[in-house]
Amino acid sequence: QRTADADHYTITQRASTAEILPGVRTPIWGYDGIFPGPTIESRRDRTVVAHHRNELPVPTVVHLHGGHTPAESDGYPTDLVLPKSGWDAGHTGHGMVDARARISDGERDYVFPLRQRAATLWYHDHRMDFTGPAVYRGLAGFHLIRDGEEDALGLPSGERELPLMIADRSFDEHGAFAYPSLDRTLRTTPGVESAYVEGVFGDVILVNGAPWPVHEVAAVRHRLRFLNGSNARRYDLVLDPPPPGGGGFVQIGADQGLLDAPRAHDHLPIAPAERYDVVVDFGRYPVGTEVTLVNRLGTGSTAQVMRFVVARRALDESRVPAKLAEIPPLPREQATTTRDFSFRAGTVHGRAGWVIGGEPFSPDLMSASPRLGDTEIWRFVADIHHPVHLHLVGFRILSRGGHEPGPFDGGVKDTVDLAPGESVEVIARFDGYRGRYVFHCHNAEHEDMAMMANFEVL
Numbered sequence: 001q002r003t004a005d006a007d008h009y010t011i012t013q014r015a016s017t018a019e020i021l022p023g024v025r026t027p028i029w030g031y032d033g034i035f036p037g038p039t040i041e042s043r044r045d046r047t048v049v050a051h052h053r054n055e056l057p058v059p060t061v062v063h064l065h066g067g068h069t070p071a072e073s074d075g076y077p078t079d080l081v082l083p084k085s086g087w088d089a090g091h092t093g094h095g096m097v098d099a100r101a102r103i104s105d106g107e108r109d110y111v112f113p114l115r116q117r118a119a120t121l122w123y124h125d126h127r128m129d130f131t132g133p134a135v136y137r138g139l140a141g142f143h144l145i146r147d148g149e150e151d152a153l154g155l156p157s158g159e160r161e162l163p164l165m166i167a168d169r170s171f172d173e174h175g176a177f178a179y180p181s182l183d184r185t186l187r188t189t190p191g192v193e194s195a196y197v198e199g200v201f202g203d204v205i206l207v208n209g210a211p212w213p214v215h216e217v218a219a220v221r222h223r224l225r226f227l228n229g230s231n232a233r234r235y236d237l238v239l240d241p242p243p244p245g246g247g248g249f250v251q252i253g254a255d256q257g258l259l260d261a262p263r264a265h266d267h268l269p270i271a272p273a274e275r276y277d278v279v280v281d282f283g284r285y286p287v288g289t290e291v292t293l294v295n296r297l298g299t300g301s302t303a304q305v306m307r308f309v310v311a312r313r314a315l316d317e318s319r320v321p322a323k324l325a326e327i328p329p330l331p332r333e334q335a336t337t338t339r340d341f342s343f344r345a346g347t348v349h350g351r352a353g354w355v356i357g358g359e360p361f362s363p364d365l366m367s368a369s370p371r372l373g374d375t376e377i378w379r380f381v382a383d384i385h386h387p388v389h390l391h392l393v394g395f396r397i398l399s400r401g402g403h404e405p406g407p408f409d410g411g412v413k414d415t416v417d418l419a420p421g422e423s424v425e426v427i428a429r430f431d432g433y434r435g436r437y438v439f440h441c442h443n444a445e446h447e448d449m450a451m452m453a454n455f456e457v458l
């Protein structure tokens with residue numbers, strides 16, 4: 001049922017190989033067989049219909065992260081698209097039954113109305129208990145939304161706009177991705193689960209699927225749309241050398257779109273699934289400078305992300321206006337309900353795992369039921385680092401550790417990284433769509449080890 005008032009895409013999820021390390025074919029699972037998947041560019045308020053065909057040997061689920069999406073297309077973790085060509089029993093999982101699940105046979109449409117501001121979104125797999133291995137094998141891609149408000153600003157564009165998906169991977173001796181489990185090993189092999197309790201980390205840093213790439217730039221402003229697409233690794237990015245005078249990262253946007261005004265940073269912490277939209281003016285460097293994007297949280301091979309070579313002068317007609325976007329305030333007083341959720345280690349079916357409010361994820365357990373249009377404050381507290389993500393809504397950070405939000409907490413977000421022992425308050429309006437959604441830790445291994453919960457907009 002093709003319609004002219006929507007953009008239609010057909011995406012085939014299939015096994016393939018990619019040359020990631022020189023001269024080596026790495027088996028991947030890719031949207032259209034590539035990693036990252038194809039970048040989709042859309043306009044605000046224009047519906048996208050993504051028709052996904054599953055030619056992989058396992059069920060899949062597609063979620064548009066950051067999308068303001070009706071529940072039936074949000075990629076609920078049990079809304080499986082079964083494999084088109086039969087299910088490889090080597091990859092099967094639990095016998096979990098969810099009476100509300102929407103199961104599709106081999107293919108389905110996901111409908112994204114995109115009634116939301118311009119933003120850097122991404123789509124990735126979201127199957128219950130198996131998101132970590134599926135994303136690690138390659139099931140992730142960018143989905144950018146643009147709008148007139150952003151077009152009018154004159155930000156760097158074209159080849160001066162770079163979506164950058166940062167993700168770490170390990171390789172085995174044959175060049176295959178080394179994920180420590182093919183299946184439920186994380187939960188069923190004694191000792192393994194404790195080894196990966198912090199998540200799965202790689203020693204090779206990929207940017208858009210390439211290890212430590214080098215990118216030539218003109219000595220002009222560039223818009224870098226950072227996404228941390230790693231399963232578990234957090235980064236703290238710096239430019240080395242920093243530009244004279246510092247403030248090399250001029251943040252213009254957060255997860256859910258532009259900030260009201262730009263904000264300069266010397267470094268940029270980014271947790272799994274977070275996005276930071278940043279302008280770097282390479283015109284502040286002499287031509288010939290090599291600028292390394294360094295990860296201050298890494299050591300050895302994980303301390304470097306990529307390199308920019310300032311290759312030539314060029315005319316720069318881009319701007320970063322002092323006023324970027326109109327963001328309606330969402331004051332604390334508008335909230336009608338406050339809820340508390342702890343994110344901690346816990347017991348999941350008798351084994352070590354991660355839980356929210358003491359409960360491991362179950363499709364049947366409803367943790368919050370905001371009414372459509374209600375504004376609520378959600379308070380999170382964590383034992384170790386947990387990047388907490390809400391589906392459906394964007395939120396504002398009201399406080400962190402009992403204090404004012406930090407320098408990186410501005411704008412509208414959908415993922416917030418909690419530091420060990422820290423509490424964070426966020427405020428969100430639950431509007432647009434009714435139905436069942438999830439919120440979870442976006443450390444993919446924590447998520448698979450049950451650190452997820454449901455909310456239902458009534």
Ligand code: C2O
Nearest residue numbers: 063065126273389
């Ligand atoms: Cu990026 Cu629930 O996911």
Ligand code: CU
Nearest residue numbers: 064065066391
């Ligand atoms: Cu999401």
Ligand code: CU
Nearest residue numbers: 386441443446
């Ligand atoms: Cu976590």
